Amino acid sequence: MKKYWKIIVVLIITVITVGTYYIRSSFASRTVPEFEVKKISGDEKELQDLVIHGDYNVNDILYSFKILNGKTMNINYDSIISEIVELPSQFEKIMKEHKNFLRQKVLNPGNFYEDKAWLAYAEYEIENTFSGMTNKNEFLIEVLDKKTNETVAFEVAIPDGENYYTININDVQLLNGKVKVLTNNFSEDSSEEAHLYVFDLKEKKLIRDDVILKNSEGVENGNWTSFSINNDSLSLKPSEYALFLLQRVQEEMNENTKEVEEKILASECYVYNFEKEVLEKINHEELGMVEAASLHNSTVFLQNQIDNRLEVVPYDIETGTWREKILFNVPQTSENTDNDDLHAEPFITVLNGKIYIINAIDDGYSLFIGDLSTGQSLYEGKIVAKHKKINQYNDKTYFKLIEPKS
Amino acid sequence: MNRYLKLVNFEFNRFFKLYIVLVIVTIIMQFFAVILESRGYMREAKNVIYGDMMSKADFIKNYEAFTMQRVVQSNWFYWSIALCVVVLLIYVFFIWYRDWLGKNSFIYRLLMLPTARLNLYFAKATAILIFVFGLVALQLLLFLIEMQIMKWIVPAEFRVDLPIKEYTDFNYLSVILPGSLIDFLLFYGMGIVAVCVTFTAILFERCYRLKGIIFGISYGLVSVGFFLMPLLIDTFVLNYYFFPVELFVMEVIAGIIVLIGAVWIGNYLLKYKIRV
Structure with missing residues (x-):
């Protein structure tokens, strides 16, 4: 034994050190605090199956976290295995039932459509040769009949494809044997178009290419038009409408904070009906500017912040009528506060007819869930950080997405 | 099995002296890195706070608080690890070739040992692994000591103390740990x-x-x-x-x-x- 002492010492030190390092670090010795939602009033059920995504930032390092059912989810951030296994939650069920359909596809919810009988997929493919010639510029359409397990797949060249340098697929719908693909087409001259491509499944070809909306105004002295299609892109489920929001935005330097701020100069809102293939403009002039808009079933919600209040105005597409506006208290970003934590903008999301507002308060974040059809508060709570390891001004928390766990 | 263990021990001892030198050089280089970075930061802090009349809080806001991240990203630290990697890489070759060196090549005796020759192969591989893991463990131990040194030089209000894990996650150290x-x-x-x-x-x-x-x-x-x-x-x-x-x-x-x-x-x- 005596002969071996050196090697034994090295081995013991190694096993103990490396072992402790990995065993201890698997027991939550992370920097990310555990967030917890504490109820103030309302129904605890509102938090069920609700995922709140956020980032936690210390010095230069950014960590992502998820809060599920009001508690920080225990995700293993560290292992590459989790990255390999990770799947967008919308696809978990499909992966089990129709695994082969998902092969060779971009698992992006916008590219998929799912109902009880069908699964549809659209992809934009562009391939350039080394000399810069385009040798492939087409749509790939694939539809699965869930009952017979038969797939129909075809490729169609994009009409005038050379005019666009990229195409973004926003939504896919399947209606009466026709696949309807809603896209954003970007041209070289920075103009942007919304298209609806209609494909016939039986004949396996493109039967229509409609330009729904065009935004040709470019950027001039910090002033541009933003163009967004807002139709619950996270969901694969059928939707009747798509929502378009055009905003003329002016970039301005705030003298007090020395930060660039965006000011909305003009806004236009449109609703597109997938079945009738018609575009309808929502006349909201008397409401003033629209900061954000969202769609739930056949109701559009227009948002606008006025001082410390958030105005939400519901518009019923089917009847073409406005409903009564709903007001929420959302303290606005104070411009001259010293506390960086409080500087964060409120995070507002509308989801399934409910509004979610997260706002920085002195000792954490407030979470408000409101029903948009009645304007009533469904839940009020506070997001607090437990086991916070760093008590410095160097850490910041941002919330970025709220979605239902599917 | 016994033969194999004896061979591992033999291979281990053959490199041990050089290994100790490597360990000491690593320790010196890394301590150097901590002291240099910590003192550099404090010097800067003093200059800015007393020279430009900036408050401590403003200094930390503008210049970021001190973390081990700065040490880990410094040259001395980086090269200490690069040195260990290079030495071990060379030794992967040398562990074989040294047996053929000299007049009476030692490999002759090794191959004559009354044991499966594959044990030789395994023993050499095991020795390399022990050296590698030993250095990994050294790095972990050094982190603990270096953090202590950093705490002596940089006062708490200028620091953000994160667990070791945070430094190994985001740069070249994630390969080692x-x-x-x-x-x-x-x-x-x-x-x-x-x-x-x-x-x-x-x-x-x-x-x-x-x-x-x-x-x-x-x-x-x-x-x-x-x-x-x-x-x-x-x-x-x-x-x-x-x-x-x-x-x-x-x-x-x-x-x-x-x-x-x-x-x-x-x-x-x-x-x-x-x-x-």
Whole structure:
């Protein structure tokens, strides 16, 4: 034994050190605090199956976290295995039932459509040769009949494809044997178009290419038009409408904070009906500017912040009528506060007819869930950080997405 | 088994002196890094706070609080690790070639030992692994001491103390200390495969000399090619047919096959083809 002492010492030190390092670090010795939602009033059920995504930032390092059912989810951030296994939650069920359909596809919810009988997929493919010639510029359409397990797949060249340098697929719908693909087409001259491509499944070809909306105004002295299609892109489920929001935005330097701020100069809102293939403009002039808009079933919600209040105005597409506006208290970003934590903008999301507002308060974040059809508060709570390891001004928390766990 | 352990111990002791030197140099370089960075930061803080009349809070806001991150990213720290990596890489070759050096080549005696020659191969591989893991452990221990040194130099209000994990996650250190135990096993498992493939390539050279260099290199390329085959076929032939999980499993299996191949060929060469 005596002969071996050196090697034994090295081995013991190694096993103990490396072992402790990995065993201890698997027991939550992370920097990310555990967030917890504490109820103030309302129904605890509102938090069920609700995922709140956020980032936690210390010095230069950014960590992502998820809060599920009001508690920080225990995700293993560290292992590459989790990255390999990770799947967008919308696809978990499909992966089990129709695994082969998902092969060779971009698992992006916008590219998929799912109902009880069908699964549809659209992809934009562009391939350039080394000399810069385009040798492939087409749509790939694939539809699965869930009952017979038969797939129909075809490729169609994009009409005038050379005019666009990229195409973004926003939504896919399947209606009466026709696949309807809603896209954003970007041209070289920075103009942007919304298209609806209609494909016939039986004949396996493109039967229509409609330009729904065009935004040709470019950027001039910090002033541009933003163009967004807002139709619950996270969901694969059928939707009747798509929502378009055009905003003329002016970039301005705030003298007090020395930060660039965006000011909305003009806004236009449109609703597109997938079945009738018609575009309808929502006349909201008397409401003033629209900061954000969202769609739930056949109701559009227009948002606008006025001082410390958030105005939400519901518009019923089917009847073409406005409903009564709903007001929420959302303290606005104070411009001259010293506390960086409080500087964060409120995070507002509308989801399934409910509004979610997260706002920085002195000792954490407030979470408000409101029903948009009645304007009533469904839940009020506070997001607090437990086991916070760093008590410095160097850490910041941002919330970025709220979605239902599917 | 006993023979194998004796051989491991033998290989270990042969490199031990140099290993200790390597450890001491690493310690010196890393302490140097901590002291240099910490004092540099404090000097800057003093200059700005007293020179430009800035408050402590403003200084920290503008210049960021001090963390071990600065130390880890400094040159001295980086080179200390690079040095260890390079020395061990060289030793992967030297652990074989030293036996052929000198007038009475030592390999003659080793090969005459009344034990399977494959034990020699395993003993050398094990010794390399012990050296590597020893240095990994050293790094972890050094982190603890270095954090203490940093705390002596930089007062608490200028610091953000994060667990070691945070420094190993986001830069070159994540290669040495992967995030989780599974990753650790995967990374170093791959390392073991690489060491064995290199050993077998060396044995090719030792068996066939000049011609063996070509054999060795071709063997190495074939091994790498075989290991990457699932990925290459999926990308270029099947057009991304497999899901990441499936590819991962195939890669693990490919790695195990390459390892078995390396040991099997190494065994054959040692048994029948080796030249003294």
